[in-house]
Amino acid sequence: MSAVPAPRPDQQPADAPEAGAGSALPRRERDVLAFERQWWRHAGAKEAAIKERFGLSATRYYQVLNGVIDRPEALAVDPLLVRRLRRMRATRQRQRAARTLGTGG
Numbered sequence: 001m002s003a004v005p006a007p008r009p010d011q012q013p014a015d016a017p018e019a020g021a022g023s024a025l026p027r028r029e030r031d032v033l034a035f036e037r038q039w040w041r042h043a044g045a046k047e048a049a050i051k052e053r054f055g056l057s058a059t060r061y062y063q064v065l066n067g068v069i070d071r072p073e074a075l076a077v078d079p080l081l082v083r084r085l086r087r088m089r090a091t092r093q094r095q096r097a098a099r100t101l102g103t104g105g
Contacts, residue, residue, distance in 0.1 A: 024073040028054075032061075032068050033078055036085065 025033075035053065040046040047058045054061060066089065068074050075082045 025068075025071070025077060029064075029068045029071070029074065030077065032065055033074060033081060036065065037078070037081060 031054075035049075040049075050056060050058055050061045054064075056064065065085070069082050069085045069089070
C-alpha cells in the first residue's frame with residue numbers, strides 16, 4: 001500500500017512519549033493529546049474528526065483540551081506540545097482582552 005493512514009490516538013507515533021509516562025492521565029486525555037499532535041490543513045477537517053473520534057462538538061472538545069493542558073500530568077507526558085498549546089491559548093487570551101478593552105488589535 002502506498003497511502004499512509006492517519007495516526008489514531010490508540011496507535012502512538014514513534015516519536016510520541018512512552019505510554020508509561022502518561023499513566024497518571026486517563027485514556028481519554030491521552031487520546032486528546034495524541035489527537036493534538038496531528039496537523040490539520042483545514043479547520044473544518046479537524047472539527048469533523050473531533051466529532052467522529054470523540055463524539056464531541058468542537059466547543060466541548062476545546063473545553064476538554066483546556067482542562068487537559070492545565071494538568072501537570074499532561075506536561076509530564078508531552079512537555080513540548082503542552083507548552084505550545086498553553087502559549088497559543090495565552091496569546092489568544094491577550095488578543096481577546098485587547099479587543100475587549102479597545103487597547104489594540
